[in-house]
Amino acid sequence: MKPNVAAPQTRDRLIAAMLDALRGRGYHGVGLSELLASAGAPKGVLYHHFPGGKAELAAVAVRVAIDNMLSSLDRLFEKHADPAVALAAWMDGAQKQLRSSAYERGCPLAAIALESTPDDVAIRSALAEGFAAIRARIAAALENHGVEPAMASRIAMLILAAYEGALLQARVAGRSDALRDTSAALIALIDAQPRSPR
Amino acid sequence: MKPNVAAPQTRDRLIAAMLDALRGRGYHGVGLSELLASAGAPKGVLYHHFPGGKAELAAVAVRVAIDNMLSSLDRLFEKHADPAVALAAWMDGAQKQLRSSAYERGCPLAAIALESTPDDVAIRSALAEGFAAIRARIAAALENHGVEPAMASRIAMLILAAYEGALLQARVAGRSDALRDTSAALIALIDAQPRSPR
DNA sequence: GATTCTATAGACCGGTCGGTCTAGTGTCTA
């Protein structure tokens, strides 16, 4: 009756392989066989764990990626009282990950977001909800720091947009300037805000 | 010797079809046959105009997309003296295009950027140069408006990143809030800057 | 009018795609 405790490994390996693929080449960019090879799993396993095939695996991977981002944001906001500092650390982390992977590993959400069509209901809704959740976390941190709610929500939107856009540009440029400059501009602008609720 | 004057139509239709595909589903998301069907052209034509095949067509399409963006930016900065106003108009244009296409048509550069790997040298360098050129235009407009050069360059980076990131989110969400909010936040922050004015 | 060159046209190809199917293995329950 109970699910086998040792079993989930393979499932997790599949998810990790998909995440890696999404980061590097996008959903359509990776073939199933390549994916399975990098997970060290045969085909049958995929359809056992994800009857919906590649698309279902991707949708699950998206949810996992979002959970990861949320918890890493939570960690940052807990560690740094000032959201601007947390933001800088966040961007810095992205920079490091990008550089240490020879500019291959960007954000797993962005790639699949741009490849998706309105027909991909499951993936699009997972993405939309995920992005909203991330924005909500950032907005909450800003509010805690005294930013007026409506403005906090808008700035959170800007921050996430800037994060994704900067990561994208840094990746194709093969240099992390984009992330550094975006982060610097963002923080300069926020700090220069007239209401300084400190 | 002279190139046929009436001929380029087909070539242009191929480029347009590729641009459309990149906007909607990304590079790997569209098949050659689908592409050719939507351009109303047989296979031989593609390899006549683009011996490098799909990849070469994509690289050319990227350059065209960049030219388009540059000239539409030029038009906006010419029309609006205040860069913040021009920026708002830019974002507004993206919003309209997205909405009028049922949230299918995003930025043709972003999708292929995220699908590309370091091996895709031609495409990556075209993209990187293109993004740099776009940032340079924005930075120039800011400088003309009295923003200090180093800061202008950083803010230009932020603006382009925010544009791409917001477009991406608006597309998956199926609503244009992301673009509206990002634009509002950006302008609010820039306007609140202590003007080192002119 | 023959030749040449650009452009159009689509049959055709091997390879890979995502997906299905059957078989085997190990473990827990009865």
Add this chain to the structure above:
DNA sequence: TAGACACTAGACCGACCGGTCTATAGAATC
């Protein structure tokens, strides 16, 4: 120890992938 079940394993499939090839149409050159 028999059966059920979760999981692993990979052969196999039709469809479609990007790409090559030959044939032809039409204008320009001689």
